[in-house]
Amino acid sequence: MNLKTILSGIDVKADWIGLRYVTENTGFRLVRDGKPEANTRESKQGIMVEVLVNGQFAYYGTSRLDQPGIQAATERAVQLAQAASSFSLHSFGLDARPAAKGTYRSPYQSAADAFSPGELSDLLIKATAELKVSDKVVTTNAMARIVETESRFVSSNGSDVDQQYLMVSADYSAVAQDGSVTQKRTDGGLLAKSFQTGMEVFDQADVLARCRTIGAESVELLTAEECPTGTLDLVLAPDQMMLQIHESVGHALEIDRILGDERNYAGWSFVRLEDFGKLQYGSALMNITFDPFVENQLASYAYDDGGLKAEKEFLIKNGLLLRGLGGMESQIRSGIDGVANFRASSWNRAPIDRMANLNLEAGDSSYDEIIGAVEKGVFMTSNRSWSIDDYRNKFQFGCEYGKLIENGKLTKTVKNPNYRAISNPFWRSLKMIGNQDTFEIYGTPFCGKGEPNQIIRVGHASPLCLFDKVEIFGGA
């Protein structure tokens, strides 16, 4: 399909026209207890036509890809923009859609077709066998999700962007049971190991070794003590920090939320426009970056869906809030500095402000120094439960696996570890931050936001972190 030819053939009166053609193939394989549960591929393709008329954007997402279909879609979008322009929240100009030219390709060693369907199924079957380390393991799952996406964007003001992605997620899990006690372990939280990478992640020796550990830890949890209740020091592994950053920093800093667009759905934010440059968000150890260039991180890209070039930026430096998560539309509306994060989940949705790679930069404490600094506390890893309020204040998160820390040493394993706190004081209680040796990269394909709803991929990386005096508790 020659998108530029189609664009030049559109005959409507509009101040701006953009075409975003997206194709996405999502393969998913799931093996449970050695038997195939799902072998599926979803193939989506379509075009998002956007127009600007009288300061109002309007769109028409269509899976009809021929010139007459796109002409008709554009005409409908123009009519809609004209009708809505008397009721616009904001009258936009062309600066909301900067002209962009460039390409992006995911880094990978081994292409998506490096494994045949049969070979990948065989590996997943072997993985479930390795997960079953004892008769107490009652359910085993191994899954692989492979996504190939191409997004092509052209516009009437000269944009021409082609971005191609290969994204691979995998997870291996074991459910162990003994009487009325049931515990589950995954590989760092459900699909937390999601990357822009290739099939090299399915190295058999590595996968099977991880599965043996996951299975063993699910059994270990059956006899573990309940996580203690109390106000204790909390050490979070990077795979839980992923969720912590996502919920209590990322969503709170989305400028469209602060401007109220999300108030009917995900909610508002405790952060206000006047807080930028002034709010001490966390302790001086806290440095949060929007970084679209971390190799293999899930939400890397060169341009957002509004055509803004992606750059690394500090959102929070030494604990001070500097910049928001907002693309050009939000930056124009708010006057706040943002980043290139105006993103749509696919061709059938208009872009909104989304997190991409949002990371906590490493500090200088070693793993041993952090554990050694805790007199009484709990180490938690791998998210299993998450909930936060509509202002991104009061959160409660739960993990799969915990360890008591007593007098500077990891001691007993504890089950059902949970903690709850309020975002701003919690981040101010960040007492120690791990060095680059403790820094790990994670991501998730499933971040929900927006009306109409959108699921999008995000990446989060973090070192090990110690928080001072947090409300910690166990299970039911």
Place this chain on the structure above:
Amino acid sequence: MEKLFKQITQAVLAELQEDEHLGLSFGGEKSTFARINAARIRQIGNVDETDLGFNLIWNGKRCTGSISLSSDVAEDKARAVVELQRLREEVKQLPDDPYLVIPDSTEISISEKFGELPAANKIAEMLLPAMGQVDLTGIWASGRIYQGSANSAGGYHWFASDSFSLDYSLITPEEKMVKATYAGTRWDQVAYEKFLADSIKKLELMSLLPKKIEPGNYRTYIASAGVADVISMFSWAGISEAAIRQSESSLGKMRNEGKKLSELFVLSEDFSSGLSPRFNGNGEVAPETTVLIDKGELKQTLVSSRTAKEYGVNSNFASEGEYLRAPVVGTGNLQESEILEKLGTGVYLSNLHYLNWSDMIGGRITGMTRYACFWVEDGKIVAPIENMRFDDSIYNFLGENLEAVTDTALVNPEVGTYDGRELSAIICPGILLKSFSLTL
């Protein structure tokens, strides 16, 4: 659109080989969305999307797929045949699937429901002037939704309906909010303006000074919309037979340890409202009514034919994910006019937010209070409360702490749009609790 589905079905089934079985599923929508902030248009547009799903079975093996359709018959027939060939090549490489279910339903049903919907380019002028100066944020969604199913055994189903919804939040300058959804199939401007005006009146209650309450256990009333959020949790690691069998269900204790909820609690899968189709992705037709939890006792679960085959039980033709498609909670005796008096002193919760299992096996749910939530003293509303986190087990608040259920069930339309506009609703009453645990 049905004609397109029929033509593609004929073309694909004609390509099928003797030893192949095939199920086809069709889903589509022609929708208009308008996102509103501060009673102005933030984003507006149309989505015209159609997908075709495949379930191919060959020689004890199975694979599935889906493709986007263009609505051009020749193009879509070609795409469908290419996808069938891809599936055919893949399925041969897969391991045997002992639990696959050959689509053998021969039932046929057709349901076409037509409404009266406003034209897309009239929506802004119909919705916004009535909002006046109120701060309203929300989402308008309207248009036609299509679902179809066909298989190589001759089964065929078609369901199409028009609908609209305006799901919105009203917000005071002090940031107190009221939530409402105006939904239907026939647009009535006068009825809309009255509905909106009534919800704006409710904002007046929110102008009272808010009260901060401390964590603790409180007598609590949860209105129908909040109960709907709790019921939606039963679709996630809850009422699924497979989830119970695989030790990943919050209701496992009801099956394995004889735990019961309150005798006042009744949950059914009930399609009699006609809001959602009875056929599933395999073209199997569920019973019109299946009582799942009766007087607090787990009577049945949602059982797909795949699960039925694996565990040797009977299918009730649930979807393969065994989630609720038409949940209805039984009513009780508590009259609307008695709610505050019976609550006495405690909290009145209109809506809940962001629920998650905090201990799934223990049946414990955490989430937030949201929107119009009040402190009530001696049967009178005193003040809105600041939002609180709750963390409590269904075995407590739907068990011994469930004191009464209202005598009226409300329809809470599902307005989610992650996988396209949804067709279902949760029909449920409000519940009065002796105690509910607020934690933060």
